[in-house]
Amino acid sequence: MTESTRVSRRNLLLGVGGAALVGVAGGGLGYTLGHDEPDKTDKSVGATEAAQAGPPKYRSRPDLRTLPDVTITTAANGTVPGYICLTPASGTGLWGPLMVDEKGSPIWFKKVPDPATVAIDFKVQRYRNQPVLTWWEGTIGGTGGQGVGQGEFVIADQSYREITRVRAAGTEQADQHDFVITPRNSALFWVYQPLPYDLTAQGGPKDGVLHDGVIQEIDIATGKLLFSWKAHEHVGLDESYAPLPQGESAHLPYDFFHANSVGLAADGNIIISSRHTWTTYKIDKTSGQIIWRLGGKKSDFTIEEKAKFAWQHDFRQRRDGTYSVFDNGNGVTKVHDYSRGLVMRLDEAARTAKFVTEYVHPDKLSAPTQGSFRELADGGSFIGWGQMPYFTEHNADGTVRLAGHLPLDNQSYRAYKADWTGVPLDQPALGLHVEGGNVIVSASWNGTTKISKWRARSGTQPGALEGANEGPRSGFETTITVQGTPEYVVAEALDATGKVLGASSAIPVRV
Template sequence: MISRRGLLLGSGALVVGGGAGYALGRIPGESEKSVADVAVARKFRSRPDLDTLPDVTITTPADGTVPGSILLTPFLNTTLRGPLIVDEAGSPIWFKKVPDPATVAVDFKVQKYRGKPVLTWWEGTIGGTGGQGVGQGEFVIADSSYREITRVRAASSEQADQHDFVITEKNTALFWVYDPIAYDLSGKGGPSDGVLHDGLLLEIDIATGAKVFEWRSSEHVSIDESYAPLSTGDSAHLPYDYLHPNSVDVDTDGHLILSARHTWTVYKVHRTTGEVLWRIGGKKSDVTVDDRTAFSWQHDFRRRSDGSYSVFDNGAGVTTEKEYSRGLIFTLDESAKTATFVAEYIHPQKLSAPTQGCFRELSDGGSFVGWGQMPYFTEFAADGTVRLDGHLPLDNQSYRAYKADWAGVPLDQPALGVRVEGEQTLVDVSWNGHTGVATWRILSGSQPGALADKVEAERTGFETEITLTTVPEYVMAEALDATGKTLGSSSAIPIRV
């Protein structure tokens, strides 16, 4: 009686690696029940393969926001893990399940490669040493049709870590590898035949895979800068994660800026020699940091358009240094060697995120914060006003959350779900990833080539339901843009067998 056609994503059981650094966070004042709450499963009749996609809830509706889509990577307590784009109402725009044998996707964002917008994300498995997540995987670059352009890998003996991936203007890629090396840890109270997780920063030519630049933290940053405790007992020979690098970027002068969570320090590194030009924060800061600027266990160190710097100050990790996490902006006077507080952005619930997180500038001077271990994301105006706030299910999380302009045009067809109720036909239609659909037109009739009856309805989210007052032999869907131009169509689907 009912027929359906649609592209189904592959399925398979996924298991997240056991890094304790990705445990569930806590919202101040929230009960155990509310923190463990999970969203009611949605039902997409046109895409039943996405029925378990985690819901995104918008708690503060968009008001004066910078236009754009929100990019997330849900990866806890869900059978569907992968890059997810939603709109400002929390409705899905595009989702791709991570293929086996990878278990999670991380750091999903919009970048430019060869002058064109692309989507990038990391795929792999995340394990843990010393309670922190260390990734082993590779980076994916996809075009505006969601076609995979290439994958960026380290050398055969090295696995790319998930924490950051930056495409430069030279079409090279910067990313980290956590490289275990033999190391004498006796000076810090560990074994003389110990193992160190060396922070290996690589720059790779994307087209050829050739190594352009390499920087090893063990040659420039000593282990006595670390606040991370050594593992003891049976775990004493696990790699000591003394640095835990989690971001890299190119500063305005071409040199590199890095964040290292376990030293509470952000670094500037010479692009050619690898020399550390300055340290801010931690035990060996080269500048004086005022009390309001002091940060700890931080992520996502960036230069802003006005010359200031920003960082996501977790304020908590192995230890708790602050009651809540924040987005922090400060200025640096290199002559006076002082770092001065400018502003901080705090969630209305004063969320504390012991792991993960990001803080990014928007085009109008506002900021977008992903709260990491806490499954929230927030858009702030420059004055700190909350313009948008939302979250994944409270038992989930996304390493980072971004907001960006994105125009996607998938190469497949719209998907239909059709059912008959009495004398009516209910048609559910969606097109995973297409950002230009404004209206759906349903054509119906007695033959596939002669579908004369038409019903139109505005797109109402990822899936739009349209009611026909008859039970035709065949139906098909056409996607229209805001001007009425046809963007694509489904196949004609038989209703009666």
């Protein structure tokens, strides 16, 4: 069930100890759980699934039954304000952008469409000088376990309304690896383009196929292509560390480059990361010519030993002019004992790269794929450990001030932390069940960031709710006990001043 799904009170969902009647008004969800035994003759799909699964994780939102838990292992201490953005991927099928607070409690989740659609690279950006959420939706395939995406990017406003979708120019679809909104309200991202290619010089077939990495810059408002750059026109196949597909797979596309990040340098030129060449490139924004290579087989820089990286992700320039990269050190081969967030200082005139510092997970994690490393406002850093479903927030000296993880059978391509204010337009969700002669009220509001406490109002008629019980917000869903069994209950979300931010529908208590 998505947030926009309309269901009538005739739809039955079952929970432990009773039947659940579902009501909707104005786009909000309201659930009422009674204490009677479920009808043993009910054969509806929803009833069967719920009866087998037991009580929902969130009584106000039983559609989020399989939303993965986020566990905090190092409590926040001196962190910068903000929420954590993840894209959990597992076998549950409940895929989508997920925002959680520093305690691991969900703030907002949106399930992406079935079938086989996943969400990747969920983050906060600015578009037309307003904060927005962006993520990629599509399907992922590839050669040799390397993910190549076909999809499009979503931009949503602070009320979680979709502003637009950004698609690649031409016949290709956008790859998932990165999406950067520029100051001129354009978008930079990658397209993976298969090309017929003679691979005999590399030991492959004459009628082979090359997976080319193509940068596109698209004007978001019009969809016009502003800039394009093709890796194979500037980078030789001899720079790659990736093996050719062999045997029966010999005619699959050779992913020689595997681009995984794109962004702007301080001077306005483009900086990119190529995982399979172990190289980051600076590209002239006007001509498309390579200004320099850092790392790999043809590096223009003399690199200090401790600053060398391999199979990397997420290369960026930081505010002080240094550069950072998530150094996997692991991929087709394992080069380093552990992955790390690496900071280095480049002298572009002298062509030298010096080690500045590294950020390491306390467990010395080694991530064979994926990962992200971003600077925070106070000089600290936030790391998503990619294939390893962990995230850490670090002080400037490298010490960990927040750590957590998704379930160990999950992963999140990247993890970010960002300030965000969410103002959803739908209603709060309400779940009720009777226990010990009292009504237990479960209230939530997907996406809101301003709730300080909840108030449950109850009475004999929807227009005559006199009783009021309050409780502080205690995570995604807050529970309040109402004495006795009133006829109707409404849940109200309050801010720190006591102002009502929103109210659920009036839901009847069924006993």
